[in-house]
Amino acid sequence: MSMEAVARRDDVSLTVEEQLCFAREVLHIESRALEAVAERLNSEFCLAVQLLFECRGYVVVSGMGKASIIGQKIAATLASTGTPSHFLHPAEALHGDLGRLRVGDVMVLLSRSGETEEIVRLLPSLAELNIPIVALTCNGKSTLARAATVVIELGRLSEACPLGLAPTTSTTAMLAVGDALALVLSRMRGFTSADFARLHPGGDLGFRLSKVEQHMRPLSRCRLAHEGRSLREVLVAARLPGRRTGATMLVDDAGRLSGIFTDSDLARLFEDRRDGDLDRPIRELMTNNPLQVESGTLMSDAMTLMAERKISELPVVDKEGKPLGLLDITDILALLPRDSAPAGAAAARGWRIVVEAEE
Numbered sequence: 001m002s003m004e005a006v007a008r009r010d011d012v013s014l015t016v017e018e019q020l021c022f023a024r025e026v027l028h029i030e031s032r033a034l035e036a037v038a039e040r041l042n043s044e045f046c047l048a049v050q051l052l053f054e055c056r057g058y059v060v061v062s063g064m065g066k067a068s069i070i071g072q073k074i075a076a077t078l079a080s081t082g083t084p085s086h087f088l089h090p091a092e093a094l095h096g097d098l099g100r101l102r103v104g105d106v107m108v109l110l111s112r113s114g115e116t117e118e119i120v121r122l123l124p125s126l127a128e129l130n131i132p133i134v135a136l137t138c139n140g141k142s143t144l145a146r147a148a149t150v151v152i153e154l155g156r157l158s159e160a161c162p163l164g165l166a167p168t169t170s171t172t173a174m175l176a177v178g179d180a181l182a183l184v185l186s187r188m189r190g191f192t193s194a195d196f197a198r199l200h201p202g203g204d205l206g207f208r209l210s211k212v213e214q215h216m217r218p219l220s221r222c223r224l225a226h227e228g229r230s231l232r233e234v235l236v237a238a239r240l241p242g243r244r245t246g247a248t249m250l251v252d253d254a255g256r257l258s259g260i261f262t263d264s265d266l267a268r269l270f271e272d273r274r275d276g277d278l279d280r281p282i283r284e285l286m287t288n289n290p291l292q293v294e295s296g297t298l299m300s301d302a303m304t305l306m307a308e309r310k311i312s313e314l315p316v317v318d319k320e321g322k323p324l325g326l327l328d329i330t331d332i333l334a335l336l337p338r339d340s341a342p343a344g345a346a347a348a349r350g351w352r353i354v355v356e357a358e359e
Contacts, residue, residue: 025160026160026168029158029160029169030160030168030169030172033157033158033169033172033173034172034173034176036155036157037154037155037157037173037176037177040153040154040155041152041177041180044150044151044152044153045152045177045180045181047150048134048150048152048181049181049184049185049188051106051132051134051149051150052078052083052106052108052134052181052185053185053188053189055083055104055105055106056104057084057102057103057104057105057106058084058085058086058102058105058106059075059078059083059084059085059105059106059108060075060085060086060087060088060100060101060105060106060107060108060131061074061075061078061085061086061087061088061107061108061109061110061178062087062088062089062090062093062107062108062109062110062119062122063090063109063110063111063116063119063174064090064091064111064116064117064118064119065116065167066167066171067110067111067112067116067167067171067174068087068089068090069171070110070171070174070175070178071087071108071110071178072087073175073178074108074110074174074175074178074179074181074182075087077178077179077182078178078181078182078185079199080196080199081182081183081185081186081191081196082185082186082189082191082195082199083182083185083186083189086100088100088101088107090116090118090119090121090122091118093122093125094118094121094122098122098125098129101126101129101131103129103130105131106131106132106133106134107126107131107132107133107134108133108134108135108136108178108181109122109133109134109135109136109144109148110136110137110174111135111136111137111142111144112137112138112139112157112167112170112171112174113137113138113139113142114135114137114138114139114140114141114142114143114144114145115139115142115143115144116144119144120143120144123143123144123147126147127147132149132150133147133148133149133150134148134149134150134151134152135147135148135150135151135152136152136154136174136177136178137151137152137153137154138153138154138155138156138157138170139153140153152177154170154173154174154177157169157170157173193209193298194209196209197209197210197298207299207335208298208299208300208303209298209299209300210298210299211295211296211297211298211299212293212295212296212297212298212299212302212316212327213295213296213316213324213325214299215299215327215331215332215335216316216324216325216326216327217245217325217326217327217328217331218324218325219323219324219325221245221325222245222249222323222325222326223245223247223248223249224248224249224250224251224323225237225248225249225250225251225282226250226251226252226253227250227251227252227258227259227281227282227283227286228281228282228283229281229282230278230279230280230281230282231261231266231277231278231279231280231281231282231285232278232279234248234250234261234282235266235278245313245326245328246262246263246264246312246313246328247260247261247262247263247312247313247326248260248261248262248282249315249323249326250282250283250286251322251323255322256317256320256321256322257290257292257315257317257321257322257323258283258286258288258289259282259283259286259287259288259289259290260286260287260290260313260315261282261285261286261287262287262312262313265285265286265287269285290315291305291309291311291314291315292314292315292316292317292321293305293314293315293316293317293327294316294317294318294319295316295317295318295324297316299332302314302327303332306327306329306332311329312328312329312330313326313327313328313329314326314327315327
């Protein structure tokens with residue numbers, strides 16, 4: 001009989017309601033399992049945390065099959081939250097990759113049964129290398145558990161798979177405990193948003209955690225003038241090649257930012273037929289003490305400020321209040337991923353308002 005015929009024979013038609021009912025049952029099974037695992041956590045978990053916290057090498061995570069995939073995610077989460085970590089495939093370790101281990105490393109081994117062949121075969125080598133082991137397993141009496149330095153026993157878990165075969169609940173529990181280990185360690189290390197930004201320079205996350213001076217227009221590309229000059233003089237003298245910003249920053253005699261004059265301000269003068277104001281000192285027409293941010297401010301904070309206050313240009317100043325550059329909404333939107341929201345739905349709405357106003 002062909003595989004196609006077998007597939008047709010075994011096909012089960014489910015109504016929409018039955019599909020949703022079964023999906024919810026899977027989620028409920030797994031959520032109840034997580035609650036049970038949370039209640040089972042004891043001093044062994046704290047011993048594991050201390051062992052990983054004191055690790056002077058790498059936290060090396062390993063697992064086979066579906067546990068391998070979970071192990072890779074745990075290693076990535078540890079590394080991204082301040083605990084140096086990498087993944088070691090147990091089968092590859094048995095064929096030379098044990099050379100990646102060094103004195104000072106700690107192994108985190110994942111195995112539901114604690115009897116996974118490739119994991120068990122690693123144990124003598126790890127003992128010979130004097131590598132401490134943290135075991136994540138459902139079986140506290142298994143070969144892995146007996147060889148481990150610390151055992152985080154997940155307890156008896158029923159897989160959500162109707163056949164009880166596909167790793168589902170057990171891998172969910174491993175993943176959740178891995179997250180708990182990583183985040184407890186992160187808190188103990190005093191891991192900050194600045195540390196997070198250093199380790200996540202790419203993508204939307206890296207952009208929002210970067211500093212404003214990395215993305216502002218430098219003074220050489222900004223319109224800058226003294227507040228005592230007339231508006232006409234400023235407009236003539238402040239021309240720049242390329243796409244100009246929609247604002248001119250004004251400074252006082254000490255070079256500190258004192259005001260800002262935008263293209264919208266100029267448009268309103270013409271709409272009100274106030275052509276005579278072109279020859280007035282720009283200090284009489286500018287917005288005094290405009291919103292500004294100091295260098296070192298996170299882009300996420302600057303973007304939220306721009307969205308909430310519905311402004312499209314934001315000066316960046318040094319600690320003395322002297323302009324360093326300008327954040328321009330058009331530049332920022334061009335750098336953001338297409339589907340990225342600056343700082344939540346409310347901020348995104350605010351930015352849309354700013355863009356529409358500019359258009």
